[in-house]
Amino acid sequence: MKTRITEYRKERKITQEELADAVNVTRQTIISLENGKYKASLVLAHKIAQFFGVTIEEMFLFDREDENL
Amino acid sequence: MKTRITEYRKERKITQEELADAVNVTRQTIISLENGKYKASLVLAHKIAQFFGVTIEEMFLFDREDENL
DNA sequence: ATTATTTGTCAAGTAAACTTTACATTTTAG
DNA sequence: CTAAAATGTAAAGTTTACTTGACAAATAAT
Numbered sequence: 001m002k003t004r005i006t007e008y009r010k011e012r013k014i015t016q017e018e019l020a021d022a023v024n025v026t027r028q029t030i031i032s033l034e035n036g037k038y039k040a041s042l043v044l045a046h047k048i049a050q051f052f053g054v055t056i057e058e059m060f061l062f063d064r065e066d067e068n069l
Numbered sequence: 070m071k072t073r074i075t076e077y078r079k080e081r082k083i084t085q086e087e088l089a090d091a092v093n094v095t096r097q098t099i100i101s102l103e104n105g106k107y108k109a110s111l112v113l114a115h116k117i118a119q120f121f122g123v124t125i126e127e128m129f130l131f132d133r134e135d136e137n138l
Numbered sequence: 139a140t141t142a143t144t145t146g147t148c149a150a151g152t153a154a155a156c157t158t159t160a161c162a163t164t165t166t167a168g
Numbered sequence: 169c170t171a172a173a174a175t176g177t178a179a180a181g182t183t184t185a186c187t188t189g190a191c192a193a194a195t196a197a198t
Contacts, residue, residue: 043135045111056125066112
């Protein structure tokens with residue numbers, strides 16, 4: 001699964017810290033999501049998508065590897 | 070957060086076990102999701118939505134309480 | 139009414155999301 | 169060039185999604 005978080009974030013010139021604050025998680029969480037260390041929870045995914053005004057499916061790109069959990 | 074899993078599942082006359090098999094989790098997981106014991110992961114949410122041919126946002130209804138994680 | 143199917147509960151365990159703190163590296167600005 | 173801001177790394181801890189197994193209750197079918 002890939003995400004467009006970094007892409008959308010830079011487009012809007014928002015720092016990781018600002019995004020973290022906006023969706024109420026730590027900066028570490030954003031870093032880890034952007035660097036593929038782990039996957040967002042459903043609610044966090046929703047909050048990030050909402051923040052950028054897109055759908056979850058538009059922000060998070062699922063692929064064949066996502067057959068597993 | 071509410072889900073329409075039960076609703077869509079009954080509409081299609083699919084058992085919890087069949088859905089569980091289809092999205093590759095245990096029956097317990099489906100029961101717990103339907104009964105609000107916990108929230109699906111992003112990938113599971115995607116697989117369930119895909120299975121029913123709808124978007125995540127259509128299957129999982131976020132509300133104000135989802136400000137927290 | 140009795141059996142089979144479906145749904146639910148309980149509890150203990152594993153895995154992964156998220157936090158916290160502290161520090162190191164990279165990028166941007168003056 | 170140098171300082172500040174932004175990004176990254178590491179590690180230990182908490183919480184929660186998900187599993188497994190065994191058994192109980194409700195619904196449907198014969």
